[in-house]
Amino acid sequence: MRGLAALALALGSALAVAWKWKRGLLQRKRLRVVGVIPARYQSVRFPGKPLVSILGKPMVVRTWEQASKATTLQKVVVATDDERIASACRDAGAEVVMTSSECPNGTVRCHEAVTKLLGEYDIVINIQGDEPLIEPQIIDDCVRALQNSPTSVYSTACTPLEHEHVEHRTRVKCIVDCDGHAMYFSRGMLPANKDGVVRPFPAPFQHQPYLLHLGLACFDRAFLAQYCRMPPTPLMLMEDLEQLKVLENGYKIKVIVVDHKAHGVDEPEDVAVIEQKMRELGLS
Template identity: 60%
Template sequence: MVICSADSMASSGSSGGSSKVWIAHGIVLGAAVVAGAYAAFYLRWSGGFRTRVVGIIPARFASSRFEGKPLVQILGKPMIQRTWERSKLATTLDHVVVATDDERIAECCRSFGADVIMTSESCRNGTERCNEALQKLVKKYDVVVNIQGDEPLIEPEIIDGVVKALQGAPDAVFSTAVTSLKPEDGADTNRVKCIVDNHGYAIYFSRGLIPYNKSGKVNPKFPYLLHLGIQSYDSKFLRIYPDLPPTPLQLEEDLEQLKVLENGYKMKVIKVDHDAHGVDTPRTSRRSKP
């Protein structure tokens, strides 16, 4: 934990405001480390074979960038239905449900046969919504797959891939997928970038271009990686996740994956050949239509 004292900050010419910011970040990170240590102990103690798998599609109506996104029509079907239908084709999923806080989405999903779990409006992200839905399911599951509702063309093989990656990595509590980043998307903050180590574990995620070279430009020869929204969790870790306090990098980048990494957990990453069709704004929705 890094905490700069007022004296040391003053001697280096920094302002008192900067000192307070670093102290606050240090306190947050310290609390996260303590919570993470407890969570790691709990996970080791409880064990598990990760055989039972549920796919959860978190969906909310309110969105600052695209209100009502799950219900937008794509070739005659709402986007949430297309995502659900694609998810049902994955062979590793024992069950698929939609988790939402909006009755309009729930009614739509029930109309095409999907199971729906109602969740609270207080969920801060899709992971917390998946956790609440998991607690309300009657059956118990070892692995939870968070399937983004704005990926109507998600390939079932990718869902199976992240599940198998987590099942094959007992030292990881989280798995996700990446694909090649198009050079023209390097500056797009809606396209989250990822870097991994030589063993296939995540090092960092960012809305900015990573790695960033001295020229400050995209290197067309470098294999940049684009993070795909799908991710799977050990269900025991998912129950712990909401209790881990927010971390500095997570807050700065507004990326929930960073809270996992900052707490010292391992995240397995698989690379797939996939042309991402995620819908972030009404503009990209129109662009994605054939």
Template identity: 60%
Template sequence: MNPMSICTSSSSGSSSSSHSTTKAWIVHGIVVGAAVAAAIGARAYLGRSTKFRSRVVGIIPARFASSRFQGKPLVPILGKPMIQRTWERAKLAASLDRVAPLGVVVATDDEKIAECCRGFGADVIMTSESCRNGTERCNEALQKLDKKYDIVVNIQGDEPLIEPEIIDGVVKALQAAPDAVFSTAVTSLKPEDAFDTNRVKCVVDNCGYAIYFCRGLIPHNKSGKVNPQFPYLLHLGIQSYDSEFLKIYPELQPTPLQLEEDLEQLKVLENGYKMKVIKVDHEAHGVDTPEDVEKIESFMRERNLS
């Protein structure tokens, strides 16, 4: 653009530009107002709620289409579909609803995944293709369940070796932190994964609440190198939500940090909500790319895990 065009434009053009700018600010104000209203609504609920959050359901969101690994939930891991292995591990968690038929449910928009899951005995909720992430898919599935729940655990379908104790741990963490709407887990970051953008890093405060999540290495020291003495944290995909907050989550507008990092949990932090974090020992990470399948199968063979 010619920088002089602004100065030499006609008065009618200036009027038109001013009108467009005014309209843009009005639209911006409406969007921001809606986001603020949603945030206030969530805080109002949490401010009133004092009851113990006891009713818990686990949801495994699964989609076939993926930019990094299409069809990932159905990829075989030592002879079983990955999502089946995740479901079998999740069913062992003591904190999840024990009343049939629910406890752990698969939420998907793909009939191939649904058919596979029904084949090994899982309950399936069909969700729309418009869900932008696993959290929104969990919310849609929650609305379709007949029973009411206080906590929803989002169990990533690409964690075939998730320990049931970790599921129980994030549930207990949220139950013990009434000021939090979200809880998740971290483990020690391996030095070789420090600069892998598929391995999400996390930093927490002294009270165990999340400060930030990043695809890059955080904290990042002046040398730009990994400090072997620093306890870097790797974020695990599992997370649990207050069910009332989960209903409001889709109404919150996407936030700059969320969009830049492509990490859905950042929208929670950017809107001022608290997220409780627990540290666990978890050596086997999830499957993000096709190359990870061989790694996790080797891990399982070495430890005689069938």
């Protein structure tokens, strides 16, 4: 009897520990999510890009409409320092948060916007305003990837990249480890090889694709505040890629790979491509 009692006590203790661990894991699921679309008027390559017309609507409005379809987001706001952008978004029904013109990048603008919102959020997802065809499902998948990866502070999405675009420096590439965590991002050819020639991966990995980074940045809310206090890092400055500061400081980025053919608007010539894609999809 004593043996059974001891066994029952040990089993009860084990179950209590398991439940405590599971409860802690559930608490880290980070369920309260806000989407932020940072938008600034000034741009070296494409001034006024957020307001460029995409089949009759400003591009930032198109992006907001797509993001608002995501089911994991409790709120979607546009963060800007420009009244022209704010007015166009409000006219479309979007919530706007005015931010400082001194924000050095979209990440800092997202952080400032969230500090001005009522309510607490566990996750902040930075949605690039130049992705008018971003799929709501990709946003949801990116959020869930972070929710299901307690050791990661950031998640993002990539899609296979055609070989003819691998060397284009307007396309940001990514490589991941065997667990789906980012190892590096670059505007150059990534991965590279000793010949400097774009080609399929060697056997038995010949079906492995080059990966294009889609630009979604899904942050743990507490880490976002910490990130904005971190000083710039060497690789971040060399590549001009904000996400490298996460890796250089030893944090994990979870990457999901999705099938997404409609890329963002980097240059004026991309507008016609996006409009044609929208017509094909029956969007207006």
